[in-house]
Amino acid sequence: MPVGRTRPAAAVFLANLVVASGLAHPAATASPYLLALAVLAYLLGLRADRAGPALVLFGACAALDLALCAVLGVGAVHWFYALSLIPAALLLPWLAGRYRQARLALVHEGWERARSLEERQRSVAEQARLRERTRIASDMHDSLGHELSLIALRAGALELSPTLTGQDRADLAVLRAAVSDAVGHLRDTIGVLREDTEGEEPTAPAVEPVEELVARTRESGVTVHLRREGPARALPPLVDRGAYRVVQESLTNAIKHAPGSTVDVGIVRRADRTEIRVTNSAPPSGSPPAGPPPAAGRAPGHRGLTGLRERVLLIGGTLHAAPREGGFEVLATLPDQVNPERVRSTGEPREESGSPASRRLAVARSGARRRFVAAFAAPVGFGLVALVSCAYLAHQLTGCVLRPADFAAARVGQDRAEVARLLPEQQFRYVPDAVRALPVPAGTVCAYYRSNGNLLDRVDVYRLCYAGSRLAAKDVLPG
Incomplete structure (x- = not known):
C-alpha cells in the first residue's frame, strides 16, 4: 500500500506475486490477498493516465502466473484460477478505477467551463453596454446629421437671396460654416464611438415612411424624385429601418457633397428582396460650397457609408457605393426575411465548438462514455466466458x-x-x-x-x- 501511492504499477505487480505464490499449495488455490490485488488494481486505474502501460503490466502478471503453473505442474483447478480469477481481479477493478477517473475529470472540466462562462458573462454585459452606446451614436449620426445638412442647405439658399444685405449674407455664411463644422465634428465623434466589429441590436423602433423623408428633403430645396416598383407589402421592422437609413444617408451625402444636384430614389420590390438605388447627378457649376473640404486622405461620407454597410450586412443584404457619370450611386439589396441567428445579439454566451474549454469538455465526456461502457462490458464478457466454462464443465461432469x-x-x-x-x-x-x-x-x-x-x-x-x-x-x- 505505501508503494501504491507513488508507484501503483509496482504495487500491483508485488500483490500479484503474493497471490501467485498460493498456486504452490497443493489443495487450497484461493489466496486471501486476492482482494488486496483488486484494490490496488482499482487505485492503478484511478491514478494512472495511460492505459497502455497497465495493459502491459497485466500481460506480464498473466505470463508469470501461467509460467508458475507450468513449472509447478498444478491441476486443472489451479489453471482455472490462474486464467479466470486472477485476471478478473486485475482487469475489472482497473476498469472501474478508470471510469471513476474519467468521471472526476468530467466534473472538473464542467466546473472549469462554468467559471469560464461566468467570466464571459461579465465581459458580455460590458460589451452590451458598449453596443448600446454605439447604436445610439449611429442613430445620432443618421438622423441629426441629416437634419444639420438640411439646415446648411437652407442657409446656403438664403445666402443667395437678392433681398438680403451684405451683413445678412455674412451672418448666413457664418451660420452655414458653423453647421458644416458641427456636421464634421459629429462625424468625428461617431467615428470614435463606433466599434467596427460590432453589429446593431436586433430590435429597432419604427421610423417614418420614406415618402415623408423625401418630402421634407424636397421642401429644403433639393430636387428629389421617388419611384416605387413592385407590390407593396409589410416588411420586418429591421428591414424597413434599414431601407429608411439607406435613403437617409444617401440624401445626406448628396446634400453635403453635391449641392444643387438632382437625386433619384428608386425602390423596387422583388419576390424575396427589396432593391434601393439612390443616384445623384453631378453638381451644377457655380453651386455654393457645402462647407469645408474633407480632411486629406478621407473620402466624403466614408464613416456614414461604413456604418450603413454594417447595418445592411447585419440583416443579410449587400451594399455598393461608387461614383457614376460624374455623380454618385448607392445600391442596396435587402432580404424580406431576416435570419434571426444572423442578427442575434451576442449578449448571451453561446457554445463555441472550437474553443479550448469546449474541446476539453468534449474529450472528457467522450472518455467518460468509453470507460463507462468498458467498465460494464468487461464484467459482462467475463460473465459470459464463465457461463460457457461452467456449462462445459457441467457437461463433462454429468457425462x-x-x-x-x-x-x-x-x-x-x-x-x-x-x-x-x-x-x-x-x-x-x-x-x-x-x-x-x-x-x-x-x-x-x-x-x-x-x-x-x-x-x-x-x-x-x-x-x-x-x-x-x-x-x-x-x-x-x-x-
Whole structure:
C-alpha cells in the first residue's frame, strides 16, 4: 500500500506475486490477498493516465502466473484460477478505477467551463453596454446629421437671396460654416464611438415612411424624385429601418457633397428582396460650397457609408457605393426575411465548438462514455466466458457418471467389451491428485468415473482397472 501511492504499477505487480505464490499449495488455490490485488488494481486505474502501460503490466502478471503453473505442474483447478480469477481481479477493478477517473475529470472540466462562462458573462454585459452606446451614436449620426445638412442647405439658399444685405449674407455664411463644422465634428465623434466589429441590436423602433423623408428633403430645396416598383407589402421592422437609413444617408451625402444636384430614389420590390438605388447627378457649376473640404486622405461620407454597410450586412443584404457619370450611386439589396441567428445579439454566451474549454469538455465526456461502457462490458464478457466454462464443465461432469447399479453389474474377469456397454460416454478427467495417487494393481490400466451427478460437491469415484481385455479390479474411492 505505501508503494501504491507513488508507484501503483509496482504495487500491483508485488500483490500479484503474493497471490501467485498460493498456486504452490497443493489443495487450497484461493489466496486471501486476492482482494488486496483488486484494490490496488482499482487505485492503478484511478491514478494512472495511460492505459497502455497497465495493459502491459497485466500481460506480464498473466505470463508469470501461467509460467508458475507450468513449472509447478498444478491441476486443472489451479489453471482455472490462474486464467479466470486472477485476471478478473486485475482487469475489472482497473476498469472501474478508470471510469471513476474519467468521471472526476468530467466534473472538473464542467466546473472549469462554468467559471469560464461566468467570466464571459461579465465581459458580455460590458460589451452590451458598449453596443448600446454605439447604436445610439449611429442613430445620432443618421438622423441629426441629416437634419444639420438640411439646415446648411437652407442657409446656403438664403445666402443667395437678392433681398438680403451684405451683413445678412455674412451672418448666413457664418451660420452655414458653423453647421458644416458641427456636421464634421459629429462625424468625428461617431467615428470614435463606433466599434467596427460590432453589429446593431436586433430590435429597432419604427421610423417614418420614406415618402415623408423625401418630402421634407424636397421642401429644403433639393430636387428629389421617388419611384416605387413592385407590390407593396409589410416588411420586418429591421428591414424597413434599414431601407429608411439607406435613403437617409444617401440624401445626406448628396446634400453635403453635391449641392444643387438632382437625386433619384428608386425602390423596387422583388419576390424575396427589396432593391434601393439612390443616384445623384453631378453638381451644377457655380453651386455654393457645402462647407469645408474633407480632411486629406478621407473620402466624403466614408464613416456614414461604413456604418450603413454594417447595418445592411447585419440583416443579410449587400451594399455598393461608387461614383457614376460624374455623380454618385448607392445600391442596396435587402432580404424580406431576416435570419434571426444572423442578427442575434451576442449578449448571451453561446457554445463555441472550437474553443479550448469546449474541446476539453468534449474529450472528457467522450472518455467518460468509453470507460463507462468498458467498465460494464468487461464484467459482462467475463460473465459470459464463465457461463460457457461452467456449462462445459457441467457437461463433462454429468457425462462421466457411472450409475451404482451398473457399477454393481460389472464383474471382475468380465470382458472389456461387455463392461463397456454399462459405462458412460466419457471418463472422469478431473480426478483429485490424492485419489489418483492411490496404489493400483500391477500391470493394469485404470479408468475413473463419478458415482453421481452432484456438481457442487466432491463425490465418490469408481475405479475400474483392466489387465489386457479383462476387468481386473473395481474399487470405490472416497472423493
